[in-house]
Amino acid sequence: MRGTQASSETLSDRQRAIVPIAAFAASGEMAKLGAALNQGLDAGLTVSEVKEILVQVYAYAGFPRSLNALGEFMTVLDARRQRGIEDAPGRAPGKAIPQGDALLAAGASNQTRLLAGPAEGPLFDFAPAIDEYLKTHLFGDIFERDNLDWQSREIATVSMLSVLPGAESQLQSHMRISMNVGITADQLRQLAEVLADHVESEPAHRARQALSDATRTTGVD
Numbered sequence: 001m002r003g004t005q006a007s008s009e010t011l012s013d014r015q016r017a018i019v020p021i022a023a024f025a026a027s028g029e030m031a032k033l034g035a036a037l038n039q040g041l042d043a044g045l046t047v048s049e050v051k052e053i054l055v056q057v058y059a060y061a062g063f064p065r066s067l068n069a070l071g072e073f074m075t076v077l078d079a080r081r082q083r084g085i086e087d088a089p090g091r092a093p094g095k096a097i098p099q100g101d102a103l104l105a106a107g108a109s110n111q112t113r114l115l116a117g118p119a120e121g122p123l124f125d126f127a128p129a130i131d132e133y134l135k136t137h138l139f140g141d142i143f144e145r146d147n148l149d150w151q152s153r154e155i156a157t158v159s160m161l162s163v164l165p166g167a168e169s170q171l172q173s174h175m176r177i178s179m180n181v182g183i184t185a186d187q188l189r190q191l192a193e194v195l196a197d198h199v200e201s202e203p204a205h206r207a208r209q210a211l212s213d214a215t216r217t218t219g220v221d
Helices: 014-028 030-042 048-060 061-084 100-113 123-128 128-142 149-161 166-180 184-198 201-218
Strands: none
Touching: 014 030, 014 061, 014 184, 030 061, 030 166, 048 061, 048 128, 048 149, 048 166, 061 149, 100 123, 100 128, 123 128, 149 166, 149 184, 149 201, 166 184, 166 201, 184 201
């Protein structure tokens, strides 16, 4: 599947660093986010990758949290430059994002591949606008950007949803999507451990419960 990496049974340092960045950005805890951003850059995340994670926050926690997190990242980068640290810029998206009907088609294709099947149900029949927004804005505009691989996007998404009370259904869905893009159940358990060690116990509990529910319904151990 496009956008995946070869899976390993252990999260890399870079992947682990995504977890608190995404979690604190989504929860709005700027002081803790600043420390996590420094640790993420030290672990090998590029400036482009971190910006992409923080932009993606808007899709799950709203524009205010995304904008605040990007502002905090600017502050962190300025401070690091003053200390003589030149962080790797990374790369910009390498492909043009489609527009109009082509964007809707690309988003629908990405969504189907991530879910391992088409998104259907009475909710989308009841509110077709939200279905279109998901396909065009989330799975189109965001997931068409190839400067951050799909595994990293899902690690970030699971981390964001874990800190948002009331998003358990979506968290369970993204646990399944994570496994669809090659992240193993063991790696997702490690993600929960990172939440417990570096964020808070409650998000870690939500992540573990969502993973348990997802693996039970899919038959994955």
